[in-house]
Amino acid sequence: MADIKGTQLIHEYLRHNKKFPHVFCSGCGHGIVLGSLIRSIHGLGLSKDDVCIVAGIGCSGRLAAYVDFNTVHTCHGRALTFATGIKMAKPGMHVIVVMGDGDSMAIGGNHLIHAARRNIGVTALILNNNIYGMTGGQCSPTTPAGANTQTTPMGQMEQSFDCVELCTAAGANFVARGSVFHVKRLDSMIMEGIKNPGFGVVEIMTPCFTQYGRKNGFKSPVEMFHALKKNVVKRERFDEIPEADRGEKVPSGIFVQKDTPGLEEKFYEMAARCQGGK
Amino acid sequence: MFRGSFVSRDREAYGKFTPNPDQVMSAKSKGKSIVTIFPDWCKGCGICAAFCPVKVMELNDQGKAVVVREEECINCGFCELHCPDFAIMVQPKVDSEIPAGSKSAHVNAAPNGSVESEKSIKEKG
Amino acid sequence: MARPKKKKNKEIFALGNEAVVEGALLAGCDFYAGYPITPSSEIMEIMAQRLPRIPNGSFVQMEDEIGGLGAVIGASLAGRKALTATSGPGFSLMQEHIGYGCITETPLVIVNVMRGGPSTGLPTSPAQGDVQQARWGTHGDHSIIVLSASNVQECLEMTIEAFNLAEKYRTPVILLIDEITAHTREKITIPNEAEFEVFNRTLPTMPPEWYKPYEETVRGVPPMPAIGSGYRFHVTGLTHDVNGFPTSRPDEVRELNERLFRKIDQFLHDVQIVEEIDTEDAEVAVIAYGTVARSAELAVKQARDLGVKAGLLKLKTLFPYPRKATEKLMYRAKTIIVPEMNMGQISREVKRVNNGQVSVRTINKVDGQIITPAEILKVLTRV
Amino acid sequence: MKNQHLDRFEIRLSGLGGQGILTLGKVMGSGLALGQGYNVTQTQSYGPEARGGASRSDLVISSEKISYPKAESVDLLIALSQEACNMYYRNLKPGGLLLIESELVKQPPVNNFLGLPFTSLAKDKIGLVQAMNTIVLGAATYLLPFAQQKVIRKNLEQILPAKIVEINVKAFNLGYKEAKKNFGDPEELWKANSVVVPDEDTDYDSI
Numbered sequence: 001m002a003d004i005k006g007t008q009l010i011h012e013y014l015r016h017n018k019k020f021p022h023v024f025c026s027g028c029g030h031g032i033v034l035g036s037l038i039r040s041i042h043g044l045g046l047s048k049d050d051v052c053i054v055a056g057i058g059c060s061g062r063l064a065a066y067v068d069f070n071t072v073h074t075c076h077g078r079a080l081t082f083a084t085g086i087k088m089a090k091p092g093m094h095v096i097v098v099m100g101d102g103d104s105m106a107i108g109g110n111h112l113i114h115a116a117r118r119n120i121g122v123t124a125l126i127l128n129n130n131i132y133g134m135t136g137g138q139c140s141p142t143t144p145a146g147a148n149t150q151t152t153p154m155g156q157m158e159q160s161f162d163c164v165e166l167c168t169a170a171g172a173n174f175v176a177r178g179s180v181f182h183v184k185r186l187d188s189m190i191m192e193g194i195k196n197p198g199f200g201v202v203e204i205m206t207p208c209f210t211q212y213g214r215k216n217g218f219k220s221p222v223e224m225f226h227a228l229k230k231n232v233v234k235r236e237r238f239d240e241i242p243e244a245d246r247g248e249k250v251p252s253g254i255f256v257q258k259d260t261p262g263l264e265e266k267f268y269e270m271a272a273r274c275q276g277g278k
Numbered sequence: 279m280f281r282g283s284f285v286s287r288d289r290e291a292y293g294k295f296t297p298n299p300d301q302v303m304s305a306k307s308k309g310k311s312i313v314t315i316f317p318d319w320c321k322g323c324g325i326c327a328a329f330c331p332v333k334v335m336e337l338n339d340q341g342k343a344v345v346v347r348e349e350e351c352i353n354c355g356f357c358e359l360h361c362p363d364f365a366i367m368v369q370p371k372v373d374s375e376i377p378a379g380s381k382s383a384h385v386n387a388a389p390n391g392s393v394e395s396e397k398s399i400k401e402k403g
Numbered sequence: 404m405a406r407p408k409k410k411k412n413k414e415i416f417a418l419g420n421e422a423v424v425e426g427a428l429l430a431g432c433d434f435y436a437g438y439p440i441t442p443s444s445e446i447m448e449i450m451a452q453r454l455p456r457i458p459n460g461s462f463v464q465m466e467d468e469i470g471g472l473g474a475v476i477g478a479s480l481a482g483r484k485a486l487t488a489t490s491g492p493g494f495s496l497m498q499e500h501i502g503y504g505c506i507t508e509t510p511l512v513i514v515n516v517m518r519g520g521p522s523t524g525l526p527t528s529p530a531q532g533d534v535q536q537a538r539w540g541t542h543g544d545h546s547i548i549v550l551s552a553s554n555v556q557e558c559l560e561m562t563i564e565a566f567n568l569a570e571k572y573r574t575p576v577i578l579l580i581d582e583i584t585a586h587t588r589e590k591i592t593i594p595n596e597a598e599f600e601v602f603n604r605t606l607p608t609m610p611p612e613w614y615k616p617y618e619e620t621v622r623g624v625p626p627m628p629a630i631g632s633g634y635r636f637h638v639t640g641l642t643h644d645v646n647g648f649p650t651s652r653p654d655e656v657r658e659l660n661e662r663l664f665r666k667i668d669q670f671l672h673d674v675q676i677v678e679e680i681d682t683e684d685a686e687v688a689v690i691a692y693g694t695v696a697r698s699a700e701l702a703v704k705q706a707r708d709l710g711v712k713a714g715l716l717k718l719k720t721l722f723p724y725p726r727k728a729t730e731k732l733m734y735r736a737k738t739i740i741v742p743e744m745n746m747g748q749i750s751r752e753v754k755r756v757n758n759g760q761v762s763v764r765t766i767n768k769v770d771g772q773i774i775t776p777a778e779i780l781k782v783l784t785r786v
Numbered sequence: 787m788k789n790q791h792l793d794r795f796e797i798r799l800s801g802l803g804g805q806g807i808l809t810l811g812k813v814m815g816s817g818l819a820l821g822q823g824y825n826v827t828q829t830q831s832y833g834p835e836a837r838g839g840a841s842r843s844d845l846v847i848s849s850e851k852i853s854y855p856k857a858e859s860v861d862l863l864i865a866l867s868q869e870a871c872n873m874y875y876r877n878l879k880p881g882g883l884l885l886i887e888s889e890l891v892k893q894p895p896v897n898n899f900l901g902l903p904f905t906s907l908a909k910d911k912i913g914l915v916q917a918m919n920t921i922v923l924g925a926a927t928y929l930l931p932f933a934q935q936k937v938i939r940k941n942l943e944q945i946l947p948a949k950i951v952e953i954n955v956k957a958f959n960l961g962y963k964e965a966k967k968n969f970g971d972p973e974e975l976w977k978a979n980s981v982v983v984p985d986e987d988t989d990y991d992s993i
């Protein structure tokens with residue numbers, strides 16, 4: 001596998017006994033994230049057996065079934081709890097959690113902040129498409145104000161969550177934001193996230209044309225990619241932009257990178273002390 | 279308050295993608311690649327056609343991407359990285375063909391029998 | 404299956420909750436995740452003390468009961484024997500994941516120390532209100548094993564049993580005890596390792612390429628490898644085919660759902676544990692479980708002294724409901740009395756079996772107090 | 787020494803929170819169950835009545851298998867506070883003994899009671915108020931005709947953390963000695979009550 005790359009490499013990791021093409025809509029960014037994840041795992045040289053992908057419910061939840069790792073498709077919002085169990089039981093396993101924005105911050109919001117506080121050594125990829133895609137386009141905790149959705153036909157009135165700030169405040173060890181347009185940067189963020197000890201979060205901006213774009217004035221998935229290209233800017237550049245001109249722009253990059261050991265490391269260290277000192 | 283990147287309904291029209299001229303003109307790599315598209319896997323989102331700096335692909339009348347100007351390809355890798363359906367493969371011409379087995383295996387990868395209607399399943403969420 | 408045999412051995416004076424921990428550790432439990440709730444908290448507290456001291460043991464306190472059971476399922480998928488304990492409100496929160504455990508056939512044990520309800524109810528008083536919830540709490544038709552324990556020694560024995568059944572049948576097992584038993588201290592005997600059987604899940608023996616995670620076997624229970632052991636497969640809460648991938652094909656869906664029932668229903672003799680006391684010639688019989696069975700035992704003894712041919716069927720397995728044992732009892736008995744600390748949950752099952760043969764009397768008490776022997780005796784002597 | 791046969795003997799320990807009632811119940815139960823081999827169930831009250839100071843622990847001791855684990859009609863009621871004494875006196879069966887903290891229970895409900903100033907004893911003679919419950923254990927061991935002083939003391943030594951064993955053994959001995967000095971022969975005290983429970987029913991735990 002060493003000398004192959006690109007799409008060929010990705011195919012090495014796909015489960016070809018699953019039906020392809022995958023379930024995602026045309027122009028959905030989730031496939032790009034899947035590719036990026038595979039490249040990152042390959043880039044880190046991890047064995048397929050040592051990687052466990054835990055996914056929640058929703059479009060992002062379907063991602064796990066397509067890759068040839070240990071994969072678990074869990075209940076809505078609860079992926080992090082399963083991942084916590086797996087990581088505590090098998091601390092050597094690289095546990096990567098794939099969640100959507102509603103999955104992680106609405107129904108699973110409590111699990112997200114506590115996983116961050118607990119600093120359990122899993123890496124969470126939060127696929128933020130600003131909408132509940134699978135259920136038909138209802139508003140999610142990251143739907144921007146004013147946006148049209150099935151449940152906000154007159155425009156979203158609530159504030160939205162900033163995933164990066166939320167996870168930073170909750171104490172995550174690694175927090176980053178990328179987008180499916182800036183794939184190479186995304187690859188390196190995911191790799192950093194997996195390498196980093198403790199709880200890591202990578203928020204990935206990904207477009208949902210079918211449920212979000214069509215209702216909010218986008219003519220094609222391509223337009224949404226143009227929007228990503230324009231609006232997702234490196235955080236260094238974002239900081240330079242005067243606040244008034246920021247508009248729809250969001251910063252991307254690595255926001256937090258600490259090397260506090262994860263809960264599982266601390267626990268087994270303590271357990272070794274208990275067993276040794278008996 | 280955080281605002282997502284897909285905010286406005288009355289947003290400005292997005293300009294056409296203008297590739298980096300240095301990259302485009304790297305004549306060194308021009309015409310040295312084979313671009314393959316698996317039509318069974320392509321869903322016709324058009325990302326590859328829209329963002330290809332040298333317009334190698336186009337969408338055909340069935341809405342799927344096809345290679346029309348392979349010789350222009352500068353092997354920038356954008357389409358491969360951004361194809362959500364893993365349907366595009368860019369390979370160096372030196373090998374003159376796709377390595378054994380990989381093409382046919384991937385094109386006809388759909389399993390026999392496992393009929394799914396996942397798209398129709400509406401989940402709690 | 405060999406039940407733990409009693410023999411003079413190490414004795415301790417322990418709470419019901421402590422006995423659950425002892426039983427779990429004897430059965431090989433090495434993972435606990437949960438959320439504290441009265442009256443089950445002692446289980447968690449003692450586990451926090453004990454688990455770091457055993458090789459590979461791990462413990463984590465989660466943010467809620469949903470997380471607790473989620474972590475338990477994750478650990479079980481990773482090859483651990485995992486336990487969580489809770490009580491009323493926490494048990495309600497866990498229902499979602501119980502269903503997940505059923506469809507993914509994940510072995511796990513949930514101890515529910517029943518307290519007064521509904522809602523926050525009576526946190527420190529006993530009740531038996533969660534019986535039907537344990538059976539039918541999670542949505543969708545499913546098969547599950549529910550056990551109960553009536554004294555501290557049984558807490559230990561039934562916890563071992565719960566782990567064995569969970570591993571054997573790849574299913575969640577719920578052990579229902581009530582606040583009285585959980586908070587009663589009694590002398591219990593800890594059996595030697597040789598004195599009871601510990602069952603571990605069947606591991607696949609075929610090469611990983613051949614392995615199909617949900618394939619039918621002779622017992623109906625597919626072998627289960629741990630995550631990370633070389634068998635890479637997909638686990639999903641969606642209805643899946645034998646390969647573990649989601650399906651909606653009617654034949655595959657039916658096959659999965661029927662097998663989930665079949666794998667337990669073909670071994671009812673192994674799953675259904677009852678204890679019969681003076682039932683051979685009983686004309687009036689009591690069917691009881693949990694702490695109430697203790698009162699019933701005394702009442703039956705007192706009734707016998709008074710010349711009433713009374714008997715007791717003590718249920719240790721509540722679901723699948725021990726139909727055969729109940730039918731056997733009804734063969735002779737004219738009246739069946741079902742005392743419960745609820746408004747009639749097991750009596751429902753008894754009446755389903757009854758089919759009009761005998762008269763079924765219920766004693767229901769929902770005031771947070773245990774049903775006393777005198778109350779049962781009163782009914783026993785009147786009929 | 788062979789154990790006396792017991793059918794069903796019930797003890798209720800009650801008092802204020804912080805007096806160590808629950809520990810006392812645990813230690814006494816453990817001594818009788820593990821040390822002397824009786825069947826013992828020990829339950830305790832939780833909940834609203836346990837808040838606001840009241841605390842209670844029940845022991846049922848029997849040579850036979852114990853069916854009903856809670857105390858129904860109490861043979862020995864130990865009340866270490868006025869409130870507890872008032873509340874539980876009615877559960878004391880006819881002929882049962884009442885042991886009180888004589889300084890804290892100022893108004894005993896009957897004239898026929900046994901009392902010792904346990905708190906003062908702990909303060910003055912042991913120098914540690916927390917040892918009060920162990921003094922009660924010593925006194926109770928003296929009162930219970932089937933309890934063996936040596937066995938209970940040995941069990942106490944085994945289950946307490948090493949740091950506090952010495953002071954507690956001292957307290958236990960003091961309680962035993964004081965009871966012996968003040969109460970007279972326990973056989974005499976129990977004479978009216980044959981220890982075997984007559985079956986008066988329904989006076990169940992109605993708290």
